[in-house]
Amino acid sequence: MLDQIKAEGGSAQYLHLDLASLRSVREAASNFLEGGRPLDVLVNNAGVGAASGVTEDGFEVHWGVNHLGHFLLTNQLAPALVERARVVSVSSDWHYRARSLHLDQVRGRSWVPFGLGYYAASKAANILFIRELAGRHPEWGCHAMHPGLTDTNLIPWPIRPVIRSSLLTPEAASDTVIWCAVSDELAGQSGLYYARRQVHQASPLASDDSVAAELWERSVGWTEG
Numbered sequence: 738m739l740d741q742i743k744a745e746g747g748s749a750q751y752l753h754l755d756l757a758s759l760r761s762v763r764e765a766a767s768n769f770l771e772g773g774r775p776l777d778v779l780v781n782n783a784g785v786g787a788a789s790g791v792t793e794d795g796f797e798v799h800w801g802v803n804h805l806g807h808f809l810l811t812n813q814l815a816p817a818l819v820e821r822a823r824v825v826s827v828s829s830d831w832h833y834r835a836r837s838l839h840l841d842q843v844r845g846r847s848w849v850p851f852g853l854g855y856y857a858a859s860k861a862a863n864i865l866f867i868r869e870l871a872g873r874h875p876e877w878g879c880h881a882m883h884p885g886l887t888d889t890n891l892i893p894w895p896i897r898p899v900i901r902s903s904l905l906t907p908e909a910a911s912d913t914v915i916w917c918a919v920s921d922e923l924a925g926q927s928g929l930y931y932a933r934r935q936v937h938q939a940s941p942l943a944s945d946d947s948v949a950a951e952l953w954e955r956s957v958g959w960t961e962g
């Protein structure tokens with residue numbers, strides 16, 4: 738991938754990062770900050786779905802990777818983020834299925850098949866994180882978004898053949914991600930949820946500012962160290 742970017746006239750640098758390890762997140766952020774480069778755009782895109790397991794730190798894997806890894810990474814990289822930087826978190830319309838974040842049950846393995854309850858909660862957490870981040874850092878543009886149902890390994894293999902015709906290619910799904918990261922249309926907007934380049938109303942859970950504040954404070958405690 739690096740060779741391809743360079744061949745097309747761009748530049749890129751590899752930075753090792755394992756979002757399932759808070760230690761790795763801190764090391765990656767430290768390595769970036771040591772380079773002294775400003776950061777204009779941070780896209781929190783990596784994630785897991787339909788998985789079973791725990792992270793290095795003992796958190797349920799969807800919760801640990803999809804939320805806590807990105808929460809810590811963003812906060813660790815905050816000194817490098819410039820004024821008017823963009824922070825984009827890739828969420829999912831699956832967040833509408835979450836009725837609770839289950840904040841007292843985030844350690845250990847999932848208690849539902851494929852971990853889909855935790856996946857939904859982690860996607861709601863992505864939106865809540867952006868809401869709270871926007872309030873704490875009004876100098877940035879903070880955006881959560883749904884890329885669309887995408888043909889990636891996040892789709893459980895038993896249902897992939899049934900829905901394959903409705904899946905977007907990764908290239909098509911990246912459209913709103915890139916739009917949130919660079920479009921002038923979003924100047925002055927922050928803390929909102931988008932899909933197909935339009936503002937969408939997030940679920941009542943993901944729109945609750947009191948839940949966003951509690952999630953932030955708990956996340957600080959979980960990632961201290």
